[in-house]
Amino acid sequence: MMQTKLLSIIIPTYNMEPYLRHCLDSLIIDKGMDELEVFVINDGSKDRSSKIAREYQDKYPNTFYVIDKVNGNYGSCINRGLKEATGKYIKVLDADDCFNARALQDVIQRLMNIDTDVILTNYVIVRNEKTESFFLNYADGQVVNIDSDVVEYFSMHNVIYKRSLLKNMDYIQTEGISYTDQEWIFYPMLKADSAVFFNLSLYRYTLGREGQTMDWGTLCRNIGMIENIVMQMLIRLTDYKNDISVCRRKYVENVLQVQIELIYRVELLSKRKELCNIEILNKIDKMIFSYNLDFYKKFSNQAMYMVSYVKYFRKGIIFPNRFRHLLLLLQKLENSLKR
Template identity: 30%
Template structure:
């Protein structure tokens, strides 16, 4: 059996209609990749499809069946079993570019021979509106130099729309485990926690200018769908609070100021998402939740509230009065039109 360079964890719940597109793209990596398909208590043919792939490709695919615990439980299981040098989560409705996957593996193989593996690899990703025939590319050329290893102290400046989301990250398995990241069960939006908690444990970063990950948009039941997100707003709020406490920002600020600034910016966009969708809900209860969330950040201390309220974009989502609400929602609609994020 070949040494596994990457473990791909594919959490699946009732994914029979689209999971094979995902798995076929990962199979392009051959026997240097490990694919762990986690059937999270599905009630359709998901488990059967996973078993079929595992039987046909025993050197590459492993099927795991567990009681339903949500996306986070699937990620946790995949990480606990991973044998690959690197670990990456691929959602079952997403897929990878097969040629870019081969290029990624070639680079990892070369650097492993040289003893020069980076803790974190960053690649580009695409918002893929497959049914509409539209794509939006999210790259990082302005932040990192292609093919060069850097540290948090030598990175460039992120644009307002740039974040190191889970789709862009391929992290060393040992770094993830050292970070202690563990996702809550039965909770959506936990990818934000998975993408942020390990970052202070990352010492070296390699950027590869590959459009690797296709993030599918278009399903009506998708978690980033506006109406779905509004229904699950309590889970979005919970994860936002968890992300605010997943790193000691004061310590990170001392060691890596650029990383601390990034973490605050990321939390700012999560605060913006929560605030805006509570405004869209518009009920008295929603307004109370919005105020409570901001008060929670105030109680965290260390100047976090002031940074979020007055130093980042989230402050523009907490403007007073009806005029403030109208301005916030107008800005949101414009951003949605420009970036096609749901």
């Protein structure tokens, strides 16, 4: 583990016995495996996850490394993996997902001639044995300057980072909660200089598994975690807003917008028995308004739709301050249509 590798892969793992073997098998490649190191971070699993991972460590001792630790949730696994990694580049792979092995070989080969802070690839969603590809709108090999070019919104499935970028900014992911993959696509992009696009579909993202963090029921139960992450992002972006370029700001605002819309949708449209957390929504609303008025206005159309839905289908809900104004607008619109 003393030798510096080209690519480090961090695999946060908690009770992933049914999926882990498929995940690790996808990393066994014919060419370039000597440039690869894989850290399976076992987050206090109660099943056979650690034992399965150690089979790979025993068979491929120069590539696979197993680290057993007490449970600290997703971010703690990323942080531990970053401490151990020696690779020039870092990629996160969830234990219930996998890579396309051929694409992984190609990525390793191309990384030998790349020095950008960020590498972006395509990814594939796998749901009930059906696949759907998600492509970024760049030419293969295109280099993007993050300060002067518009960067498309991407997910953790798309991105590989240079390890020195994360090290120099003292990157630490929030521990003890889920959904911190949003931090992975937000904070490094405040510091990265350039990105290059590989037209390869590397990551295969599995959806539809019961208990996944993006399952609607799980989201409703844990929406407070996302709210906490978004509020911290808003604080950081407010601090940076006068020091970053227009293009960089557009990208990080897009990351925030996706998560804020998710919060509004879950809090206002979920069929939970309890009412929405008005205090938190008002707090986030004020933070958005304080950050930037134009950014604040982006949410008006979606908020209007949600107010309309809730007004007719969820009687008795108390609207957050901002949505009360929208409700009045909606009522004026209805009255004008009745005349």
